[in-house]
Amino acid sequence: MATSLKLPPQLKSRVEAAAKGAGKSPHAFMVEAIEQQVAQAERRRRFVEEALAAEKEALETGEGFNADEVHEAMAARARGGRTRRLKATPWRE
Numbered sequence: 001m002a003t004s005l006k007l008p009p010q011l012k013s014r015v016e017a018a019a020k021g022a023g024k025s026p027h028a029f030m031v032e033a034i035e036q037q038v039a040q041a042e043r044r045r046r047f048v049e050e051a052l053a054a055e056k057e058a059l060e061t062g063e064g065f066n067a068d069e070v071h072e073a074m075a076a077r078a079r080g081g082r083t084r085r086l087k088a089t090p091w092r093e
Helices: 010-021 027-063 067-078
Strands: none
Touching: 010 027
16 A cells, blocks of 8 residues: 655654664655554553453452552562562452
């Protein structure tokens, strides 16, 4: 599929300079940039879908995770430590 992309002159100059600095053709540079943006948009869409599903599950089950425990576990993992599996608990009274 051929696509024409009209760039403003200033942006075109910037793309050419950046592509040259990266050792790529302007075309290859733009294709890579578009691929990265599409991948980011897809990741964002999946993230939102997963968040909405998790919210729905939490509302349906009335269970969730203690924020302090989650933060402690994340910090431990960031330091390379092992963590225990967290258990969901009721958050409704």
